[in-house]
Amino acid sequence: xxxxxxxxxxxxxxxxxxxxxxxxxxxHKVTVFVGSSGAGKTTLLRMINRMVNPTSGKVLxxxxxxxxxxxxxxxxxxxxxxQATGLLPHRKIADxxxxxxxxxxxxxxxxxxxxxxLLDTVGLDRSLADRYPDQLSGGQQQRVGVARALASDPxxxxxxxxxGAVDPIVRLELQDELNRLQxxxxxxxxxxxxxxxxxxAIADQVVILRAGGEIAQVGSPAEILANPADDFVETFIxxxxxxxxxxxxxxxxxxxxxxxxAEGRPAGIxxxxxx
Amino acid sequence: xxFFLDAFRWLLDPANYVAGGISPLPIQDxxxxxxxxxxxxxxxxxxxALPLGLxxxxxxxxxxxxxxxTGMMRALPTLGLLMALFLIIGATVxxxxxxxxxxxxxxxxxxxxxxxxxxxxxxxxVDPQTVDAGRAMGMTEMQILLRIEIPLSLPLIISGIxxxxxxxxxxxxxxxxxxxxxxxxxxxxxxxxNDNERILGGAILVIAxxxxxxxxxxxxxxxxxxxxSKEARPQNIDFRRRSFGSAAVAEEPVNERxxxxxxxx
Numbered sequence: 001x002x003x004x005x006x007x008x009x010x011x012x013x014x015x016x017x018x019x020x021x022x023x024x025x026x027x028h029k030v031t032v033f034v035g036s037s038g039a040g041k042t043t044l045l046r047m048i049n050r051m052v053n054p055t056s057g058k059v060l061x062x063x064x065x066x067x068x069x070x071x072x073x074x075x076x077x078x079x080x081x082x083q084a085t086g087l088l089p090h091r092k093i094a095d096x097x098x099x100x101x102x103x104x105x106x107x108x109x110x111x112x113x114x115x116x117x118l119l120d121t122v123g124l125d126r127s128l129a130d131r132y133p134d135q136l137s138g139g140q141q142q143r144v145g146v147a148r149a150l151a152s153d154p155x156x157x158x159x160x161x162x163x164g165a166v167d168p169i170v171r172l173e174l175q176d177e178l179n180r181l182q183x184x185x186x187x188x189x190x191x192x193x194x195x196x197x198x199x200x201a202i203a204d205q206v207v208i209l210r211a212g213g214e215i216a217q218v219g220s221p222a223e224i225l226a227n228p229a230d231d232f233v234e235t236f237i238x239x240x241x242x243x244x245x246x247x248x249x250x251x252x253x254x255x256x257x258x259x260x261x262a263e264g265r266p267a268g269i270x271x272x273x274x275x
Numbered sequence: 276x277x278f279f280l281d282a283f284r285w286l287l288d289p290a291n292y293v294a295g296g297i298s299p300l301p302i303q304d305x306x307x308x309x310x311x312x313x314x315x316x317x318x319x320x321x322x323x324a325l326p327l328g329l330x331x332x333x334x335x336x337x338x339x340x341x342x343x344x345t346g347m348m349r350a351l352p353t354l355g356l357l358m359a360l361f362l363i364i365g366a367t368v369x370x371x372x373x374x375x376x377x378x379x380x381x382x383x384x385x386x387x388x389x390x391x392x393x394x395x396x397x398x399x400x401v402d403p404q405t406v407d408a409g410r411a412m413g414m415t416e417m418q419i420l421l422r423i424e425i426p427l428s429l430p431l432i433i434s435g436i437x438x439x440x441x442x443x444x445x446x447x448x449x450x451x452x453x454x455x456x457x458x459x460x461x462x463x464x465x466x467x468x469n470d471n472e473r474i475l476g477g478a479i480l481v482i483a484x485x486x487x488x489x490x491x492x493x494x495x496x497x498x499x500x501x502x503x504s505k506e507a508r509p510q511n512i513d514f515r516r517r518s519f520g521s522a523a524v525a526e527e528p529v530n531e532r533x534x535x536x537x538x539x540x
Contacts, residue, residue, distance in 0.1 A: 049411065051407075051410065051411055072413050072415050073413070075410070075411055075412060075413035080411040080412060082404065082407070082411070084402075085408075086405060087405075087408070088408070088409070088422075088423060089402075089405065090426050090427055099412055100412050100413060103412070103413055103418070
């Protein structure tokens with residue numbers, strides 16, 4: 001469990017990245033911070049592994065204040081995936097994945113063996129182990145980034161817009177993969193994105209943020225869709241334009257029931273109820 | 276042309292390589308000295324400039340100060356510096372030692388700016404995202420430097436050293452002004468004897484030595500430009516006095532045009 005207690009981050013120029021932020025992130029669940037640029041999402045994420053230190057307030061992991069922990073040791077226990085992958089360009093894929101175990105003193109051959117298993121876990125072919133990062137596609141690099149974050153089997157996984165730089169199709173694929181993976185490994189995951197659809201696709205708990213890290217609404221995707229807290233949330237999730245309110249429309253010519261949005265644009269078809 | 280042939284004849288004369296010849300002979304001894312001065316001064320300069328350059332590149336601290344300071348160092352005339360140092364040091368230590376120490380200090384000061392620039396430019400050229408990733412996965416600052424920044428900036432670090440070596444080889448000639456060895460003695464004895472072959476021969480030796488050593492370092496640089504360190508590949512950064520480089524570039528189109536005009540005639 002990760003807990004933010006009245007956390008504030010103020011920059012030297014006086015502006016607040018995050019102001020008096022309090023929230024509990026449940027264990028083994030995916031919490032997604034979503035908001036526009038400058039909403040303090042990444043700042044909040046980076047406070048968990050002390051890449052950013054709060055000006056005031058506390059961040060607790062399982063009840064322990066991270067401010068009292070050695071940042072290097074803390075970071076080695078927390079997986080971190082970055083948007084730009086952050087793979088070390090001069091190291092082979094297997095060595096990249098093995099980075100943290102190697103820092104923790106795991107012998108080279110054992111670390112490599114584990115790296116190969118992790119390639120399987122994230123759905124990559126083992127033949128990529130001896131390639132270099134720039135020989136892989138963007139989607140493959142992101143999978144390697146995830147594998148590297150998982151390498152020391154951390155309880156917490158931080159993901160900072162990990163799928164922001166890949167094309168929409170690969171992005172959907174990676175989201176599915178992540179959901180599958182989370183079903184297997186069930187980590188406490190904190191995910192940052194500015195894409196609300198992505199947030200709904202992977203989150204157990206969605207945190208919609210306004211500028212300055214102010215919480216607009218917290219809830220499951222269903223709760224937020226059902227009861228947007230205010231105009232800001234409605235606008236953010238697209239409910240104000242009717243994007244989220246779908247209607248049924250029967251097509252007379254073939255008897256298919258279409259699902260359309262407020263503008264009458266088809267969003268899908270109505271299938272048979274399962275079971 | 277005859278002049279050049281004479282110089283090469285002098286260079287190829289086996290008598291000039293026989294041990295025990297009268298100074299500045301034999302030639303290979305002078306080459307050895309020249310390389311020794313170069314090695315010692317570049318090694319000392321590296322010991323000073325590399326840690327400093329890496330520190331500046333890693334922390335970003337003191338960059339402005341060092342840039343202006345090295346700019347000042349570059350403006351120092353090495354020959355004047357050598358004479359001043361020789362007089363100052365000569366007052367306390369014996370003549371031969373003073374000559375060596377003064378020469379080495381002058382050459383170290385000459386070599387420092389290029390090596391320093393290679394160090395911090397190299398580290399600064401490393402993608403900040405990569406460094407951030409290293410820190411986020413729990414590398415200590417020293418591990419970031421040793422495992423990420425230095426390997427990725429090695430090509431630029433070596434190109435800084437390369438520039439320094441070239442400058443030192445070319446400038447070490449002046450050591451003979453204070454009666455030290457090296458290839459400068461070949462040239463100055465040629466001047467003394469009014470022997471043009473010897474002057475040109477000495478100059479050719481300096482040039483050849485510079486080219487050979489530079490070629491060797493270029494090879495080394497290519498070897499360390501590992502796969503994946505693409506962004507750290509030298510981007511034609513000229514660590515020497517930049518004004519010369521840009522002047523040469525600016526001149527080129529003019530020459531080009533002249534040539535075209537001539538070829539039309």
